[in-house]
Amino acid sequence: METIPTEHNVTKCLAQFLVDSHWESILPPVRHEARRAILNNIGCALGSCRDDVTGRALGVLDTFSGPREATVIGRSERLDVLSAAYINAVSSNLLDFDDTHLRTVIHPTAPVAPALLAMAERRRVTGAQVLHAFILGVEVECRIGNSISPWHYSHGFHITSTCGVFGSAAATAKLLGLDTRRTAWALGNAATQASGLVESLPAMSKSINIGSAARNGMIAAFLAERDFEAAESAIEGRFGFTHVMGEKPNLAEITKRLGETWELMQNAYKPYPTGVVLHPVIDACLELRSRYSIAPGRIERIEVRGHPLLRERADRPGPNIGREAKLSVHHCCAVAFIHGAAGVRQFTDACVNEPAVLALRGKVALEEDATVPVESAYVSVRMQSGEVYTEHVLHMRGSVARPMSDADLEAKFRDNAEIGASQVEPDRLIDAIWACERSDDVGQLMRMTGSPALVSRAG
Amino acid sequence: METIPTEHNVTKCLAQFLVDSHWESILPPVRHEARRAILNNIGCALGSCRDDVTGRALGVLDTFSGPREATVIGRSERLDVLSAAYINAVSSNLLDFDDTHLRTVIHPTAPVAPALLAMAERRRVTGAQVLHAFILGVEVECRIGNSISPWHYSHGFHITSTCGVFGSAAATAKLLGLDTRRTAWALGNAATQASGLVESLPAMSKSINIGSAARNGMIAAFLAERDFEAAESAIEGRFGFTHVMGEKPNLAEITKRLGETWELMQNAYKPYPTGVVLHPVIDACLELRSRYSIAPGRIERIEVRGHPLLRERADRPGPNIGREAKLSVHHCCAVAFIHGAAGVRQFTDACVNEPAVLALRGKVALEEDATVPVESAYVSVRMQSGEVYTEHVLHMRGSVARPMSDADLEAKFRDNAEIGASQVEPDRLIDAIWACERSDDVGQLMRMTGSPALVSRAG
Numbered sequence: 007m008e009t010i011p012t013e014h015n016v017t018k019c020l021a022q023f024l025v026d027s028h029w030e031s032i033l034p035p036v037r038h039e040a041r042r043a044i045l046n047n048i049g050c051a052l053g054s055c056r057d058d059v060t061g062r063a064l065g066v067l068d069t070f071s072g073p074r075e076a077t078v079i080g081r082s083e084r085l086d087v088l089s090a091a092y093i094n095a096v097s098s099n100l101l102d103f104d105d106t107h108l109r110t111v112i113h114p115t116a117p118v119a120p121a122l123l124a125m126a127e128r129r130r131v132t133g134a135q136v137l138h139a140f141i142l143g144v145e146v147e148c149r150i151g152n153s154i155s156p157w158h159y160s161h162g163f164h165i166t167s168t169c170g171v172f173g174s175a176a177a178t179a180k181l182l183g184l185d186t187r188r189t190a191w192a193l194g195n196a197a198t199q200a201s202g203l204v205e206s207l208p209a210m211s212k213s214i215n216i217g218s219a220a221r222n223g224m225i226a227a228f229l230a231e232r233d234f235e236a237a238e239s240a241i242e243g244r245f246g247f248t249h250v251m252g253e254k255p256n257l258a259e260i261t262k263r264l265g266e267t268w269e270l271m272q273n274a275y276k277p278y279p280t281g282v283v284l285h286p287v288i289d290a291c292l293e294l295r296s297r298y299s300i301a302p303g304r305i306e307r308i309e310v311r312g313h314p315l316l317r318e319r320a321d322r323p324g325p326n327i328g329r330e331a332k333l334s335v336h337h338c339c340a341v342a343f344i345h346g347a348a349g350v351r352q353f354t355d356a357c358v359n360e361p362a363v364l365a366l367r368g369k370v371a372l373e374e375d376a377t378v379p380v381e382s383a384y385v386s387v388r389m390q391s392g393e394v395y396t397e398h399v400l401h402m403r404g405s406v407a408r409p410m411s412d413a414d415l416e417a418k419f420r421d422n423a424e425i426g427a428s429q430v431e432p433d434r435l436i437d438a439i440w441a442c443e444r445s446d447d448v449g450q451l452m453r454m455t456g457s458p459a460l461v462s463r464a465g
Numbered sequence: 466m467e468t469i470p471t472e473h474n475v476t477k478c479l480a481q482f483l484v485d486s487h488w489e490s491i492l493p494p495v496r497h498e499a500r501r502a503i504l505n506n507i508g509c510a511l512g513s514c515r516d517d518v519t520g521r522a523l524g525v526l527d528t529f530s531g532p533r534e535a536t537v538i539g540r541s542e543r544l545d546v547l548s549a550a551y552i553n554a555v556s557s558n559l560l561d562f563d564d565t566h567l568r569t570v571i572h573p574t575a576p577v578a579p580a581l582l583a584m585a586e587r588r589r590v591t592g593a594q595v596l597h598a599f600i601l602g603v604e605v606e607c608r609i610g611n612s613i614s615p616w617h618y619s620h621g622f623h624i625t626s627t628c629g630v631f632g633s634a635a636a637t638a639k640l641l642g643l644d645t646r647r648t649a650w651a652l653g654n655a656a657t658q659a660s661g662l663v664e665s666l667p668a669m670s671k672s673i674n675i676g677s678a679a680r681n682g683m684i685a686a687f688l689a690e691r692d693f694e695a696a697e698s699a700i701e702g703r704f705g706f707t708h709v710m711g712e713k714p715n716l717a718e719i720t721k722r723l724g725e726t727w728e729l730m731q732n733a734y735k736p737y738p739t740g741v742v743l744h745p746v747i748d749a750c751l752e753l754r755s756r757y758s759i760a761p762g763r764i765e766r767i768e769v770r771g772h773p774l775l776r777e778r779a780d781r782p783g784p785n786i787g788r789e790a791k792l793s794v795h796h797c798c799a800v801a802f803i804h805g806a807a808g809v810r811q812f813t814d815a816c817v818n819e820p821a822v823l824a825l826r827g828k829v830a831l832e833e834d835a836t837v838p839v840e841s842a843y844v845s846v847r848m849q850s851g852e853v854y855t856e857h858v859l860h861m862r863g864s865v866a867r868p869m870s871d872a873d874l875e876a877k878f879r880d881n882a883e884i885g886a887s888q889v890e891p892d893r894l895i896d897a898i899w900a901c902e903r904s905d906d907v908g909q910l911m912r913m914t915g916s917p918a919l920v921s922r923a924g
Binding site: 062 | 529531545546622696699
């Protein structure tokens, strides 16, 4: 049997890092990024809390729920902490409106934050504990993802779930205060549960991957807490995660400069719930509309020029349903000019069939230009009057070069809270999330995300 | 993107097969084999019901258990049906004493039967329904295993769990009476949960794989029942299970002659809880002992000749603990002559250190012979008196060529029931299992496997 060097003792090294890390060593910008990620996560969950997919999964887990200690975000039902983490992970990722670690394309927060937030309703923990465990969980999942990217995802493993389970396990282990040996077991117990196929992505079953990553990582840590032993080399061993589910993994990616750099600082947030290639186009249209007060009814033609991927992924002149419209440059331009927005509401089936949208999308022309980067685009609008307005977006909003501001994230949160019809008070919740570093009981914050007034519509 | 032919529509084809299959078309020998498999499964679970591993996993799941509708085999605790299936799957496989589909090395019953037996305590189902769903579940998991063997397991995926989740999903879907569309979703929801690393096999975390396969297959079916849609080509698609977790899968293996042949008929049962390479050696020793009334104290030397794998896997003259002794030809010969048995008791740490065992194992000599098949062995015993007794085992007990008889399985069951200290009455239970085809409520049988008299020792 071939011997693969395990010189890094990766599993043990990660465990040691998790145990040794102290909150005091985490610098303020990293702490703030954690709050931003959690704000965005809870907001996305609010936006999808009444979605059918969330409801169906909730219907099953509700049937088998244990002690109902934890809040389902935006809903009145309560579930055991494992099941609440599952559902909150599902709803926070459902619309692909959550955050992205661009190097791996992991959505880092969805499998990690819901686990910690549910835990906070089972045992009293401070905001600093939750933020710290969250930062570490994201670090572990993204570093493991780095070691097997890009092969792992392009081969067909849904990287957000296969790596997310490590993030949840690492974060839960930290919150439970496990020692190094047990933390290593938590990681090993997570490794052997890593699952998720890319084939599932267009289907509801994608959400199983996300929910399972959150839940199973917690199970991994709870088992480790009871001395349920895992393989010591579960990540780096000959038959461990990186070799079995990766090709030529770069193990040094996992351990180099641990504690000095933070993957969370590479996190990107989406301003629009669409394919990321459309984001600079939408930016340009919204900018034109507002700068020149363009009346959509007087537009003769909209010309879009962008990276070849834009045509490849989004040249879809006649989408029939909201989901297709998320990958239609024609629809995105039309709603940006007509609604002055490209939020969740603009991608409903109803919006796709609005007469004004139908009319304007027919006037969109797409041209590809290999010299334009993916995060850039040119949009020209020719009015019936003959005037032409042009906008060039160099860096799309939400990119690392042009991040969404805190105010942008707040606006997105409010929008999501309204869309989800959760009846939570967004401003109180926003304040609580920004202030959570000083909270001595995160469970209070979580209870504010529930919707006690609503009648249960589970299932 | 490379296009892989999906000419078989494997997922849909399996779903159609599951829905169309009628109990009347299942011939008596297949029905009987299902009873044998379930007898063996429940017996193995009884044998390990008080093991530490079972107890630790139970401790975690007990904390989060929902409605306690289902029996934990051999114990007084009750759990929700998902958690009970998990624990019963764990205990039935824990000692590697369960059954084996030799072509794939899948232990077919552990992920499937516990799911069905737990379900039987939630909704009233007949023995015929359970046996039928079990046969179909095993068929699906083993055929999917055939399509990706031997690469899948040798690459590092724990095939019992990665394929077992399909078995549990298929069987649960059948028991729930799902239609073809929903059955296909159940299979797809299972595919995206397939997990389990070979690295875990020597550790407790192996048991997570088995328990998760049973539980997650049930979740897959329950979600499908609520119209939770999966990818239609979850098994055969470009990014589906067989391509992502297999190499050059042979999809025809999954669908050819469906309903005409039954993988369950290739199932083998273990008479001894040791590595399978040791089985013919143990057979020979037990045969010699009983035929010639050999007094172990008068043995001068034991010579064993077998396939090279025997030396490679089991040349371990000085095992220190029970787990090592399971792969020691020296220990196995010693206990066979001294105890006249090679059961669970012979592989405890205590037995490994018995003075008589220590003395005799030092007299064992091992010789490899490439002309001897794996399922054969030669054993010669030279007595101090100078006499030499020799035995040649052509086919080991438990092989397909020389299957364990029903009486053998009953004896194994009784032995397991005693070892596990579960205080269940084995004979009543054996009778109930043999008669289960005529039962109109399998839940009754399951309640007989519990141990109401015992005080809980969970965790």
